[in-house]
Amino acid sequence: MNRTKSPTRFALAASASLAAMAVAVPAAADDPIRIGFAIAQSGWMAAYDAEPFRGAVMRIDQINAEGGLLGRQIEYRVMDTRTDQQLAATVGQQMVAEGVDLLVVSCDYDMGAPAALAASAAGIMNISLCAGDPKMGLQGVGPFTFTANNSGQTEGIAMAEYATREMGIETVYILEDLLIEYHRSAVAGFRAAWLQDRDEATILGRDTFMNDDPSIASQITRLRNLDPQPEAIYMCSVLPGGGSAIRQIRAAGLDMPILGCTAMVDNFWLDAVPDLADFWVPGFFSLYGDDPREEIHEFLAAFEERFDEMPGSSYVINGYSMIEAYELAVTRAESTDAPAVAAAMQGFTDEQFLAGPSTYTDQLHILLDRPYLMMTVRDGSFRAVEISRPELIPDMQLLFRVGQ
């Protein structure tokens, strides 16, 4: 085994040394700062990468217009990973070899990590647009890896705390979609927050379904036979199965509040359940003109001016604030060298970005308590309700779901 060097390892080593050479050359003060985006522009991941990318581009344009970062302009380049893990690794290596100061990767650990690993191996800063898995950081990739979103667990925590504090809900039923790890993380967070000052008996039941099941009739029958009925359903899912499940739940005459995950935010799927009401999610911000924060309205106006249309998804804000975070870290470090930038970023404590106050630590390169805008569906649209900040900070056991 040791006699032959695998081509990928060779390529990785070669690109790493190339990149090391590139870093070793001191950057002239007027050289541009280069950002590479190794993200999906096609395939299913594109749905989650495209809007945050436009958010990032918008902030880059603003920085350049304001005179640049450390007096240097920012240049960016994007290459399509086509939602393919192999290709993500190749694209990441290629961009690293060409020499970038920051590599931005996909909004998901599985899809983003291959490119992030290439950057990490070459000692280059890398940030995921919005992965919710804490492995996208120190533990799963490397010391120069960060993600610009809350952990999946935090979503569940925010929803449980809000349901307890503001909705007065005392009993709940958990319906879990088995499609991706994100759902498990959110459910783990929800349970942890829910059980803080209650016992297990307040969770009246728990069931699972497959995202591509055409029917969840048996899950609904089981739920309907509970006596007493739960006051709310916690259901973490994504489309298409999520919309389908909610349609079937409502069609069965169950009209208690449904508490969902952030992935179900935004109006695009509401045709599936035309009269939907009492569906709640922790969202990022409102695209529908009722966000309580003035700066969001300014952002939306500027976005519309830049792209001639409104953002298609509220995930857009993660990309914008990801560049804000990089900007602040580089300014504080007075350098674009990865160790200095990462050290500055680890020192973030409630830094005010558009998406909300953000904190990283030397142990966790993921956000754990950025506030959410709680939203509900009324009259065919998501509506802003209020900003709610998750209070329970998940510990390492909960984050990495050890022994759960």
Next chain:
Amino acid sequence: MRNFLQVMVDAVALGSLLALVALAIGLVFGVMRLINFAQGDYITIGAYALVVPTASLTPALLIGALPVPLMVAGIMLVVILLALATERAAFRPLRDSDPATLLISSFAVSYFLQHLVMLIHTGRPKSVGIGQALTTPIDILGLRVPGIQVVTMAVTAALLIALVLFLKRTPMGIQMRAAAENFQMARLLGVPANRVIAVAFVISGVLGAVVSLLLIVQTGTLSLRMGLMPVIFAFFATVIGGMGSLTGAALGGFLVGVASVLLQSFLPEGLRPFRDAFLFGLVIIILLVRPKGLIVIGAARERV
């Protein structure tokens, strides 16, 4: 008791839906020994035909905007034409090839159609709000049954009866049964091969269209892979029912649907995520006991 009745309604409704898909697969297999995996894409494309073909995430209704009878007819027309087109372009030239080649060809057709939909509609799931009236629950003997379940069962029963009448009472139906029994012999006796096969595809198109409408009313959601699971389940159903037997296909589809719901309902919570493992375990056991399936037709028997 009430719970058990409700579970049975759920089981029969899903069983009916899968029986329709299995029938379509069984029918085409009967006349040309082709396991048509593209049946799932007929379902998908039938559903997507409800909305305007566009990359937009919230497309306007197209055929879905028509009055119900026209909408049903429109979707059927689209799927029938699609089924005939795939038969003409991909399966007819290969008719004399062995079943394995035909199977591979149907995979190719399936991938082609999937990517065609992706090209036009992008890969993101979309929503479509039709048939709201059917989603309200109906009270039957104290059970609150979603309207769509009742419709699914009624439509399946009606189609089964119509299909049986067609196969037993019409000349075309009789020729089709003859072709399914022994294609070469039927051909020698003057059964027009092209027409019989085309009619089989037309019927599989009708069944595909009905399934896509039933699925859409149930789920309200369009996705590229919406036809995939029903077809995989239906494929197993035709195998356990007995390849080549239409009764077997319908029975198999029904059993797979019922078993799936019963497992989901009665497995302990920790085992429920592995429902499909149990389901396919059952399929293996049935095949071990009855390797030719539940209903063995003459054509499938070894001649010594």
